[in-house]
């Protein structure tokens with residue numbers, strides 16, 4: 760499964776969850792993030808989303 764050479768070098772990013780490198784064109788980029796995050800797939804994205812939502816809820820509850 761090797762892509763034929765000849766195509767220009769594609770930019771790649773590392774997944775924010777598993778650190779796997781993925782081509783920028785295939786990365787999942789959430790639109791509602793406070794910062795730019797990249798994920799190798801929807802699985803990692805949903806995991807990250809769960810974590811961030813959980814963290815946000817904890818932050819609101821910690822507020823007095």
Ligand SMILES: [Zn+2]
Nearest residue numbers: 774777799803
């Ligand atoms: Zn990943």
